[in-house]
């Protein structure tokens with residue numbers, strides 16, 4: 001399955017109210033959406049050229065959420081980076097994320113060991129987003145028959161080495177072999193640390209919005225396979241100061257910040273000039289295009305968090321991490337999501353990150 005074979009180029013919108021945001025594949029004529037054309041939709045949806053987009057993952061998740069009741073033994077349920085469930089005397093963080101061949105990696109260039117590593121690392125990143133300590137992992141393998149046993153062993157070698165690196169115990173899983181592409185799912189448990197999990201819902205007006213590391217270009221640089229999940233960094237920040245809200249950047253700031261704003265029921269302004277762009281984003285692109293990569297590419301797996309201005313200033317004055325921490329904007333009282341351009345103009349911050357999309361089913 002080759003991503004470049006099935007890009008949906010035509011802008012389509014669902015008949016429902018929520019707009020669909022799509023993004024082009026990296027190898028397409030990317031970033032036609034420059035400032036200040038915020039209304040332009042991008043495409044990264046994987047329906048065939050003649051098909052129309054009929055919905056996306058966010059609409060499905062919201063639909064599922066409406067139908068799944070909360071529970072007394074589940075202080076944090078659907079809607080955050082992990083759930084928090086009561087087990088015996090304590091509480092446990094639980095998350096699950098799946099990688100699919102053709103979407104999250106292609107073989108080559110990804111090696112089996114890198115795929116195994118990434119499958120655990122994306123889940124470690126979700127535990128990090130709650131400032132948790134990862135503990136036990138369960139691995140679901142759906143393996144292509146033709147690649148043989150050695151491929152599967154190399155994949156699990158990569159995963160097990162990553163588990164050791166992060167003191168995670170592999171506690172079980174499931175193995176299927178078939179004649180389709182590779183799918184690998186991981187369910188990861190963890191323990192809350194310090195004052196408890198940092199949720200998406202805790203941002204308040206006036207908060208500074210901060211990010212770790214540098215963003216953009218994770219796919220062409222291969223960083224989406226080799227990134228370090230920010231487990232240690234999240235715990236260090238959590239111990240050093242009061243974090244109001246946190247999320248890991250899997251889909252891109254423009255989309256992931258939206259989840260914090262939705263859950264906290266507030267707005268934000270991001271300053272384009274302060275967004276830390278990774279050197280993986282081509283240096284010869286115009287500055288505004290480089291920022292668009294940092295906002296939308298996704299798979300950076302850095303942390304975005306909000307803190308009071310006093311805490312933010314002290315983090316900049318005495319950085320607790322070896323990684324850079326950047327102050328990229330503020331939480332606002334109204335529900336606006338804005339991007340301040342270097343010349344001071346404010347434009348809407350469009351959710352331009354990754355979204356899984358559905359095609360219209362073919363008529364019978």
Ligand SMILES: Nc1ncnc2c1ncn2[C@@H]1O[C@H](COP(=O)(O)OP(=O)(O)OP(=O)(O)O)[C@@H](O)[C@H]1O
Nearest residue numbers: 061064077078079080081082096097122126250251
């Ligand atoms: N099929 C599903 N059934 C029940 N809950 C779901 C389902 N898919 C997603 N969720 C829940 O919806 C929320 C958002 O899921 P999503 O996968 O977008 O978050 P994420 O794992 O943090 O992001 P990403 O997958 O991009 O790394 C999470 O709380 C997740 O547990």
Ligand SMILES: Cc1ncc(C[n+]2csc(CCOP(=O)(O)O)c2C)c(N)n1
Nearest residue numbers: 026103104218219250251297298299354
């Ligand atoms: C320029 C560029 N284009 C595409 C990608 C790939 N990508 C970005 S987000 C995402 C899904 C996130 O996971 P989930 O499925 O959990 O939402 C994927 C597969 C990239 N890293 N850079």
Ligand SMILES: [Mg+2]
Nearest residue numbers: 096097098126
């Ligand atoms: Mg997920």
